[in-house]
Amino acid sequence: MGEQYGFRVATADAREVIAHADVDAVFVLTRHDLHAPYVIAALEAGKHVFCEKPLALTRDEVAAIETARSASRGDVMVGFNRRFAPLVQKTAQHFAGRARRSSCTIA
Numbered sequence: 367m368g369e370q371y372g373f374r375v376a377t378a379d380a381r382e383v384i385a386h387a388d389v390d391a392v393f394v395l396t397r398h399d400l401h402a403p404y405v406i407a408a409l410e411a412g413k414h415v416f417c418e419k420p421l422a423l424t425r426d427e428v429a430a431i432e433t434a435r436s437a438s439r440g441d442v443m444v445g446f447n448r449r450f451a452p453l454v455q456k457t458a459q460h461f462a463g464r465a466r467r468s469s470c471t472i473a
Contacts, residue, residue: 384411402427409434418445
């Protein structure tokens with residue numbers, strides 16, 4: 367892929383990407399169980415992070431990310447791209463213009 371798209375550097379090692387001095391932002395687009403560890407590592411390296419959802423799988427991972435973020439100069443952004451999925455758009459079109467008819471509230 368690196369050759370095909372003309373990347374200066376291509377690697378399969380996430381640690382190399384995170385440690386690279388020329389990298390300012392890291393995109394975490396891996397298996398869900400790797401999201402939190404990579405986000406934390408990137409933040410600890412002072413990088414900005416974009417993570418596809420989910421950001422984490424447990425409350426402990428969220429807490430660790432919060433700790434890493436508060437000590438980092440990097441920011442974190444989570445991508446919620448489902449709104450662009452074809453079936454979600456079709457569902458939104460189907461319900462567009464419909465008013466809520468229930469007076470039920472959930473406390």
